[in-house]
Amino acid sequence: MSSLRGKRIILAVTGSIAAYKAVQLASDLYKAGALVDTILTAEALRFVQPLSFAAITHRLVASDLWTPDPGGGVLHVELAAAADALLVAPATAHTIARLALGLADDLLGCIALSTRAPLLVAPAMESHMYQHPTTQQHLATLRERGAVVIEPGVGHLASGASGVGRLAEPAEILGYLAATLGRTGDLAGRHLVVTAGGTREPIDPVRFISNRSSGKQGYALAEAARDRGARVTLVSSAELPPPVAVQVVRVETAQQMLEAVQAACRDADALLMAAAVADYRVAHPATEKLKKGAAPLTLELVENPDILASVRGPFVRVGFAAETSDLLANAGAKLRAKGLDLIVANDVSARDAGFGVETNRVTLLDASGAEELPLLSKREVAERVLDRVVRLLAERRA
Numbered sequence: 001m002s003s004l005r006g007k008r009i010i011l012a013v014t015g016s017i018a019a020y021k022a023v024q025l026a027s028d029l030y031k032a033g034a035l036v037d038t039i040l041t042a043e044a045l046r047f048v049q050p051l052s053f054a055a056i057t058h059r060l061v062a063s064d065l066w067t068p069d070p071g072g073g074v075l076h077v078e079l080a081a082a083a084d085a086l087l088v089a090p091a092t093a094h095t096i097a098r099l100a101l102g103l104a105d106d107l108l109g110c111i112a113l114s115t116r117a118p119l120l121v122a123p124a125m126e127s128h129m130y131q132h133p134t135t136q137q138h139l140a141t142l143r144e145r146g147a148v149v150i151e152p153g154v155g156h157l158a159s160g161a162s163g164v165g166r167l168a169e170p171a172e173i174l175g176y177l178a179a180t181l182g183r184t185g186d187l188a189g190r191h192l193v194v195t196a197g198g199t200r201e202p203i204d205p206v207r208f209i210s211n212r213s214s215g216k217q218g219y220a221l222a223e224a225a226r227d228r229g230a231r232v233t234l235v236s237s238a239e240l241p242p243p244v245a246v247q248v249v250r251v252e253t254a255q256q257m258l259e260a261v262q263a264a265c266r267d268a269d270a271l272l273m274a275a276a277v278a279d280y281r282v283a284h285p286a287t288e289k290l291k292k293g294a295a296p297l298t299l300e301l302v303e304n305p306d307i308l309a310s311v312r313g314p315f316v317r318v319g320f321a322a323e324t325s326d327l328l329a330n331a332g333a334k335l336r337a338k339g340l341d342l343i344v345a346n347d348v349s350a351r352d353a354g355f356g357v358e359t360n361r362v363t364l365l366d367a368s369g370a371e372e373l374p375l376l377s378k379r380e381v382a383e384r385v386l387d388r389v390v391r392l393l394a395e396r397r398a
């Protein structure tokens with residue numbers, strides 16, 4: 001499931017050495033279900049072949065402003081009107097300047113002026129070119145006009161030098177695209193706080209107690225909420241790459257997570273506690289690494305604060321119950337004891353659901369009853385949970 005499914009994306013490729021990466025980008029967009037029309041500047045044609053894009057996207061690839069429109073209209077006008085987004089990747093310094101100035105002597109320039117779809121620009125060039133005040137000024141102009149500039153990464157450049165200027169990774173570009181297209185979604189204007197990962201409770205400076213939670217379900221929730229227009233704060237103890245356009249607050253322990261959640265929830269509309277918070281912590285963690293000894297080691301554990309119980313909002317509160325037995329009874333008890341609006345119960349003893357894997361099988365439980373969902377991807381589970389959150393928020397407003 002992808003929020004890019006069925007979206008019409010114009011992928012504009014320009015004359016950067018990174019143009020070859022646009023082929024992978026086109027493939028990823030196609031796999032995400034987007035309808036990709038590709039525009040190549042005259043200089044891009046020196047680096048990549050139109051056929052590569054046509055074979056991957058199965059749609060129009062054009063370079064010349066004077067290409068006849070297959071439907072009998074004017075090509076740049078038709079493409080501009082139908083587009084959901086115009087993505088320039090890689091964007092050269094030259095094209096960035098042309099976009100900022102509004103030059104319209106090629107297909108890309110005409111589409112950029114004609115379309116009302118959001119513009120996303122992913123620069124790729126040598127560091128000095130990128131850092132030049134002219135380039136920076138043109139990027140600032142584009143940002144002021146509402147364009148999304150997908151910052152280049154730092155690393156190995158085509159010249160052999162190392163520095164800023166590498167085209168952002170396809171996953172990052174797709175993330176920005178999904179976030180931009182979702183700006184007017186059913187969670188627009190809402191602030192959602194999501195937690196993810198198993199907390200780590202130190203034993204000594206190098207060891208900790210934790211659990212098998214990967215954080216994947218929480219990250220899927222954060223990305224899905226972002227793609228439906230929400231501002232998302234992700235309080236995470238997971239070792240996963242941060243999702244783009246999401247504010248990530250990194251924590252380790254349950255105590256740190258509590259403090260971060262309390263701070264983030266001050267203006268929250270909903271809290272989704274997908275993290276597996278350790279119930280116990282070591283009472284007195286050692287300040288030095290513990291040495292092996294003859295005597296058995298005994299750790300004294302004390303109970304951690306219950307985060308959901310300690311943040312009572314006016315906001316919607318969604319809990320997660322990972323159980324290995326009596327799933328519904330245990331989850332129901334948690335729902336009532338903590339006064340939650342909804343609880344997502346999953347049997348983590350199943351091999352295809354719960355910790356670490358890409359799929360989940362959950363039951364949504366609220367005061368009105370239980371809805372058992374089939375085996376779904378974690379993203380699909382996230383969407384179903386967010387459908388409920390949207391409904392709960394609407395009920396509160398009413």
Ligand SMILES: Cc1cc2nc3c(=O)[nH]c(=O)nc-3n(C[C@H](O)[C@H](O)[C@H](O)COP(=O)(O)O)c2cc1C
Nearest residue numbers: 014015016017018041043044092093094095124125
């Ligand atoms: C081998 C080679 C690699 C180039 N790579 C880049 C690049 O990565 N980024 C960039 O801004 N310009 C790069 N250029 C310069 C552009 O190709 C040049 O400015 C061109 O006019 C850009 O045209 P366009 O923006 O219309 O595609 C490169 C030029 C050459 C010869």
